[in-house]
Amino acid sequence: MAKVKAVGILSRYAGDEMEVEGGKSVEELLASLGIPSPLVGIVLVNGRQVEKSYVIGEEDEVKLIPLLGGG
């Protein structure tokens, strides 16, 4: 199982941490969690930035970081 962590405001949609099966793209994961894709600014997999088309592997640690405009 891959670990998914939704940071900050995104945890409102997905909880702080969850486990998902691999094989889906990040975009598909967002859709299944009901997270609007434009809200997600950065996707980190095992600490490295990836595109939303990236297919999640079973051992991956995925971190979803929201896009913010800043103060």
Next chain:
Amino acid sequence: MNGYGGKILRVNLTTGQITKEPTPAHVAEKFLGGRGFGIYFLYTEVPKGANPLGPENKLIISSGPLSGTLTPGAGKMDFTTKSPLTGGYASASVGGHLTAELKYAGYDSIIVEGISPKPVYLYINDDEVELRDASDLWGKGAITVETELKKRLGEEFQIATIGPAGENLVKYACISHDFGRQAGRGGVGTVMGAKKLKAIAVHGTKDIPIADPQALLRLGTEAYKACKASGGFEAWVRYGTSGVTVWSNEVGAFPVRNFQAGALEDYSGLSGETMRQRIVITDKGCFGCPSPCGKYSFSKKYNIYVEGPEYETTALIGGDCVLTDIEDVAYANWLCDELGIDTISVGNVMAFAIECFEKGIITKEDTGGLELRWGEPKVVFTLIEKIARREGIGDLLAEGVKYASQKLGKGSEEFAIHVKGMEVSGYESHNAPAMLLSYMTCDVGAHHNRSWAITYDLQVGRDLVTPDKAERVIYLQHVRPLFDCLGACRLQWVELSIDLGLYPPILKAITGIDRSWEDLLKISERVWNLTRMYWVREVEGFGREWDYPPPRFYKEPVTYGPTKGKLMSWSDIQKLLDMYYEKRGWDKNGIPTPEKLAELGLADIVK
């Protein structure tokens, strides 16, 4: 003149003379309002070399053409002056309800001149304007005075005031309004204190002339609907800027231990959700705001009500001084609000002092026996009080990190975290070239509000030093401050992503003047270049080296967090500046060329 109050209120505190002048149409055309008016009047009226705390300096307080109208977030007021902190240009904005009230009284700007022989406050009730004795308010806290003046004059009056820090000429004193909002940076409150002007109270009942009210009603309603329909609306209103705290720690942008680290080991006690659950009692919005980001809080631990803490306060007092309990940060926030002191600068200054103590540069003899340690709430509370009252070590720290480090020496300049004398705000930038360039080139010193480019760094790559980063910074430096010319809040665009294309038609409906978005950006570029020329005029030898970042960012790698081990290289800093100056049409020393000034219609003003 459609969209404007129509008059400039000029108040000479030395003589007590009060005059009303028509708002000059040619200035409105070239500079719009707000910070545009501010720099125009500062540049053309305050003589070269004026002492920021002397009678020649002026405090210019301006609304903009959108202020007080049916536009989302149309409640921003600009305060411009010569900065006592940096010796250059200062402009700070505040939300709340002041700007709308001033326009309803019929004024676009207040220009405060001279120095009063005794403490006064400025009373404005439509056409009735007078200076009133404030001897009994002098020495009192900002929130106390706001409460007192509302009791005396009526709830309908909007109040701006300074606390003891402004009176004591702390170089980063702020101007407070609406029980917890501040024009925070650059020492605008210090200038009020030097002028012996304790407060401004405004009430207005007039209409703002609108060119096409039906169009404004339609377009304004559309813009409000767009805000509420935004995907980010719910989260933004739930957390306000405190939603940034977790994000900032996760990406390594949170300043910790005087910008040595980019995240706290445990930030859960400071997160937006912790704050919401533990201390927030209600949302609080400014004039005309569809998305109230202000969080009004109550701390049981300290028995105080406070607006905030905002992200910046949590970053500089929570992260940088390592206070990890939101209630401790909330109390420090309340102290700063009441004493009238900028939480960003003071947090940065305290972190500097703690590091000096750690390195033996400041000792117990200097601090009156106080041991300055990270993560000690009492150290933070005591230092804030000492600084605001200029007691003991507070007298030196009240000057800001640049001056304090020059005075202390012993290598402390290497970790004095400022640009141009202004302390860096809440984004650790060892590994964020566009954000670092934003700080380096910001026109008031190191502040994030002109360009917040760290998401761009994250999106395109944090290690990249490429021309698009300079382009992005320049674009943001024109768009974001444009809102401060218009007299409206940028957060509906920044946080809720409403279409920027909504604004030109709204402005046209208000003023009757057709301007494209590009026309407006050109005005903002004109303002930016005039603020740069103000630095050139006021600071001897001003140029490239004034844009250099604090040495820590290119000499010492990050000690903890996702960017651990990262730092900028000196050659990349030079490269960033070369790219930036070239794209701006400035020379290698960072000075706008005569051709650029002529292109922007500034040749007559900058002689």
